Amino acid sequence: MRLNIHTFIHPTIQTLAYEIIYQKSHKQPQYTDNEKTLGMLIFYEILRKWLTIDHIYIKKVDILKERHLLNQLDKYLIITNIIECYNILADVRRILPESYLKHIDFNNINNTFYYNEELQKYKIIIFEKFLKNYGIIEIINYLQKSNQINLNHVKIVCLTCNNNILKYLAKKHPQVNIYTIKIN
Template identity: 75%
Template structure:
């Protein structure tokens, strides 16, 4: 079984990502807004099959009110470098209200420290530019120490190195990776 690589090809996502990847945005406020918009679009596209929305109907004496609530039993853990990815993840709670952020610096992998029961979570590993083999250490840690089912893990990145994809395909072919561009 091969690695599940999903390339996000929506034109709006492609355009915003191009501006961020190649730093084409000259106005700082515009750049931050583009990153927030891109984050919302990427997470929507990636998680739309994972998300469950429950319809609730409230019957009142003279009317029927309909509401939509996200499934409260689904919990999400987003593992990311918050310092580098803050703008992209700024509005993520609008899509994932039951989400927790866990900071990790892929350049200092020895500082992995999780205090949660990870089996309760669907795990999202987000990195802007996935070019560091430390992602392997994170996945090793999740599987070895927490016995995580890799079907409950998604890796999301703007760009991904072809070499890392080859390595992941050999070691963890059941992973799902969502990216905009493979370099």
């Protein structure tokens, strides 16, 4: 089966991402403003078809007010390495107020990912800057088996991802959506 891979083609997203990728590969200091802007743009792109907005009209005696509110029933869980991705995720709560962050070290998973609440009620976003190790597969296996999560409610987001990991995900979990800028 095929894997659902979505590449960001917007020139602003690509420019900011390639600056961050270049800075990482050449061990140069990273600019947090670029990462914050990139995070907002990436989350806008992945959420624009996933968010539901309720339109509310409030009628008063002489005026009519219109409000647009996010659906309060939708809750989002962002699984990420907060230490590495903090700058990118710093302003996400501005566009996604009903979101919760769960820290995980993708390099050292060893039974560190257990979440007590019912994961079925969340839409899950797994964010990793550079998807290069197989820890992501353990997380997806855990989500599917232990909590019986519908993997259509899971999105993996990364700046770059390894081709071998994509091949493995395509065999085991083809229904997962992956959003990336570059495939290595």
